[in-house]
Amino acid sequence: xxxxxxxxxxxxxxxxxxxxxxxxxxxxxxxxxxxxxxxxxxxxxxxxxxxxxxxxxxxxxxxxxxxxxxxxxxxxxxxxxxxxxxxxxxxxxxxxxxxxxxxxxxxxxxxxxxxxxxxxxxxxxxxxxxxxxxxxxxxxxxxxxxxxxxxxxxxxxxxxxxxxxxxxxxxxxxxxxxxxxxxxxxxxxxxxxxxxxxxxxxxxxxxxxxxxxxxxxxxxxxxxxxxxxxxxxxxxxxxxxxxxxxxxxxxxxxxxxx
Numbered sequence: 562x563x564x565x566x567x568x569x570x571x572x573x574x575x576x577x578x579x580x581x582x583x584x585x586x587x588x589x590x591x592x593x594x595x596x597x598x599x600x601x602x603x604x605x606x607x608x609x610x611x612x613x614x615x616x617x618x619x620x621x622x623x624x625x626x627x628x629x630x631x632x633x634x635x636x637x638x639x640x641x642x643x644x645x646x647x648x649x650x651x652x653x654x655x656x657x658x659x660x661x662x663x664x665x666x667x668x669x670x671x672x673x674x675x676x677x678x679x680x681x682x683x684x685x686x687x688x689x690x691x692x693x694x695x696x697x698x699x700x701x702x703x704x705x706x707x708x709x710x711x712x713x714x715x716x717x718x719x720x721x722x723x724x725x726x727x728x729x730x731x732x733x734x735x736x737x738x739x740x741x742x743x744x745x746x747x748x749x750x751x752x753x754x755x756x757x758x759x760x761x762x763x764x765x766x767x768x769x770x771x772x773x774x775x776x777x778x779x780x781x782x783x784x785x786x787x788x789x790x791x792x793x794x795x796x797x798x799x800x801x802x803x804x805x806x807x808x809x810x811x812x813x814x815x816x817x818x819x
Contacts, residue, residue: 605764605765605766605767608678608679608763608766608767608768608769609678609767609768610677610678610768611677611678611768611769611770611815611818612677612815613649613675613677613813613814613815614812614813614814614815615812615813616649616813617649617650617651617673617675617813618651620651620808620812620813624804624808625655625804625805625808626804627657627658627659628655628656628657628669628801628804629655629656629657629658630653630654630655631654631655631656632653632654633651633652633653633654634652634653634654635652636650636652645674645684646676646684647674647675647676647677649674649675649676649677650672650673650674650675651671651672651673652670652671652672653670653671654668654669654670654671655668655669655670655671655801656668656669657669657797663780663782663787664780665778665779665780665787665788665789665790665793666778666780666789666793666794666797667780668778668779668780669776669777669778669779669797669801670776670777670779671774671775671776671801671805672773672775672776673772673773673774673775673809674772674773674775675770675771675772675813676770676771676772677770679760679769679770679771682753683743683753683756683757683771683773684773685741685752685753685773686721686739686741686775687700687719687721690721690723690739691723694725695723695724695725696723696724696725697721697722697723698722698723698724698736699721699722700719700720700721700722701719701720701721702717702718702719702720702751702752703717703718703719703720703740703751703795704716704717704718705717705718705742705795705798705799705802706799707799707802707803707806708803709803709806709807716742716749716802716806717742717749717750717751717755718740718741718742718751718798719740719741719742719751719752720738720740720791720794720795721738721739721740721741722736722737722738723736723737723738723739724736724737735786735787735788736788737777737779737786737788738777738778738788738789738791738794739775739776739777740775740776740777740794740798741773741774741775741776742773742774743755743756743771743772743773743774744771744772744774744809744810744814745759745760745769745770745771745772746759746760746763746766746769746770746771746818746819747814747816747819756771759771763819766818766819767818768815768818768819769819770814770815772809772814774802774805774806774809776798776801778793778794778797778798
């Protein structure tokens, strides 16, 4: 009993130490301040869903000219779709008739995903392709310069190079690139962290969203896959984005909520 009483007294003295009391007071004030901010200043810690102005599936094929939509894919596997975290997406195969038939940029796999209630953990090809059995060789920040409304606009993007961990039927392991960018509350970003930073800045907005635009150029020659160089991929990307981004900005992405 005497030992138990001594332990109780020691515990009381610990709680009465100035350092402990100061920390407790700071935490209490922080919690109170946060509650006041949320209640009186219009801070939104949990965002409300914000639908697209127009579903991605309703993007008109004719709007993508000169590109032609030659394939549309839907994710049938429920586990994969659940892992993706959204049903607002398009996965289209494009063909560019303005380049030679055997050009490595003739075909483009376009994958756009939209998140109306961001979970702050955007999916990125850097990890998704590795999980699918590929090895990431490099990941570089790039800038796309687009001519929009008569003026140039620099848009950040990312260029990632992969190779398969399994040799193809010819005993080789071709390198290929995947490019992507995010549009976050009407701002562009080229990484998961940059996307989070934009979302976290929006304390007073009731809504937030982000949309990932991802693409890959390729072709086949004599039944073998061929891929463009970095310079070819970046130049082709600027042509592609000059078509697709204005459509998304004007017809699909929300605006004016932050």
